[in-house]
Amino acid sequence: MSHRRTFLKQVAALAGAAGAAGAAGVGDLLAIDEAFERELASLGSNGERAEPFSGLRERYLLGKDITYFNNASIGTIPRPVHQAHVGYLALCETNPWLFMWGGAWEEPREAVRAKAADYMGCAASDVTFTHNTTEGFNTLAQGLELGPGDQVLFSSLNHDGASICWFYQAQRKGFAVKRFDFPVLDTPQLSAEDVLDIYDRQISSATRVLVLPHIDNVVGLRHPVKQLTQLARSRGVEIVAVDGAQSIGMLEVDVTDVGADVYCTSPHKWLQAPKGLGLMYIRAELRDAVRPMWVTWGQERWRGTARIFEDYGSRNLPEVISLGDAIDFQVKLGSKAKMERYEALWERFADAARASDTVVWRSPGSWDLSASVYALEIQGRQSRAVFDKLYHDYGFVFRPFATQGLNTIRISPNVYNTEAEIERFFDALAAA
Ligand SMILES: Cc1ncc(COP(=O)(O)O)c(C=O)c1O
Known part of the structure; x- marks a missing residue:
């Protein structure tokens, strides 16, 4: 059963208890859900000779007067995903308490977490909903016990969102940050072996954490992350943290296969999910070594899962729920x-x-x-x-x-x- 169906069943039960206004909201949402399913079903049938995905642009809200070649900065949401999102927003306002605190979205939220985990190749208990990649790296940089003698290493191709937090925490905790110049002007000639060699020359016995982009945002180098992770391990690096802001939704990502300890992403780019929602994978073995950034009531319930890093009170749940629709849409494209x-x-x-x-x-x-x-x-x-x-x-x-x-x-x-x-x-x- 899709996460929407599970969600609708549950909402129907709860809204029934809440009265007629809630029930009307569920009716609206069912219509939206059916429309979403119809749209998904009709995707991709453009005939054998047509340009692949031709006609797909019409499924987006992009203005007619622009040609959008900037998906690496920010993606655009497919119309059916957007409509589902709007439906969740509207429904939430029919009884805000019910949806935000009354538990109506508890199970659907966890179903979306499971779907996201499946999409990334890991267990649901290893996935945190952040707001974006930058938040994931901040959570890690402030939560790790690092100190004098430790080094965090990354290249000049590392995005600021995965870099600045380390400089900031280094000042407070006394560890070192080494940012080396990637030979970016040589990029067209580089092989995977060259990239490995570049990193190999920079890793030292002081390196405890290696941070690298799966795909950088400047020249779009698809880093050989699995081999780089293996290299780092063989050189004694404890933690490999990968920036997947540009990869999730574009490449098939399998964080378990990559072997990284942490993988932070922004589904608002290539996964075309609503803006303001991120995903962070954190390997179970590392979880207890990272102190949560946010602390609040009731958090003890989430100890033993990556949810411990996110449970900090109210947040925009319609956006979280519609991540499931965004994943369905991309899976349907194939x-x-x-x-x-x-x-x-x-x-x-x-x-x-x-x-x-x-x-x-x-x-x-x-x-x-x-x-x-x-x-x-x-x-x-x-x-x-x-x-x-x-x-x-x-x-x-x-x-x-x-x-x-x-x-x-x-x-x-x-x-x-x-x-x-x-x-x-x-x-x-x-x-x-
Ligand atoms: C490679 C990379 N990492 C991190 C980020 C920061 O993403 P966010 O602003 O969603 O945290 C970006 C944004 O463009 C990026 O391209």
Whole structure:
């Protein structure tokens, strides 16, 4: 039974007890749920010869006047997921006490946790609902017992959201943070072995914690996380914490297979879930070594599960519940079909860059080290100026970067983007 059905059954029982107003809310939600199921059922039937996922864009709320190539900054929610979310919000307001404190969403919330855990390849008891990746890393950095003599290591490709908390806690606790320069300008030539070698040279006997992005947000390098975790373990590193902000919903993530101790993510990007909800996996063996960031009443109940890190009072439960719908939507699209589409879009962009006199490809040179996040340098142009022109005059949404010696625009398409949009993009680039 889907988490929605479980939820609706339970809500119907509780709302029945609460009176007619609540029951009317459930009726509304049932209609939304049926619409969601219908939408899911009709996904993907676009005929064999059509461009994969063609027509999918219409299932989003994206404005007609823009071409959205900025999924790495923030995703967009599919219409049926959005409608379900709105339904939960409306229902909550029919009897706020019932839904927030009366237990109506207790079981559905745990069903969503189980679904998220399944999606990430771990046990439900190892998953914490955070608000985002940054919160996950803050929880870890403040909760770990680290002190003088300990080192936390990461590269310059590590996002600020997974970095700044370590500098802050280092000042308070006296441990060291080593942030090394990743040779980002060499990215197109790097192999997986080179990446391992880069990390191997930086790890020392002082390194207790290694932090790394699964996919970084600058050049979109898909780090060989499993091999890096094995390397770190073989070098005596105790804790490997992976930033999965750019991977969840894009790659098939299996945190158990990766072997990481901690995996923090932001489902609002590639999983296309409502904004403001994050997931953090924390390996059971590490749980007791991390002191919760939030402390409040009743928390003892959650000792022995990762929920101990989150139970800090009221929060936006409709958003948590709709994560289940977002996962259903992505599962229905199919991870294999999505990966094939990401690769096809990547090839299309890489080919166009190769064919151009002015575009330089700054991301990895092979798909197995790549993601749907890539950096293009437009020779002779400042990336900010390129963005201003293409956004304001043509409606292309992407992100300019001027960091670590790069002067690039970052393109991060999702499966709903089309060949025609890519063609228009390169035409606009040539004309601008
Ligand atoms: C790789 C990476 N890590 C962390 C973050 C921070 O995510 P959030 O703001 O959801 O915490 C981002 C955001 O773009 C990111 O790309």
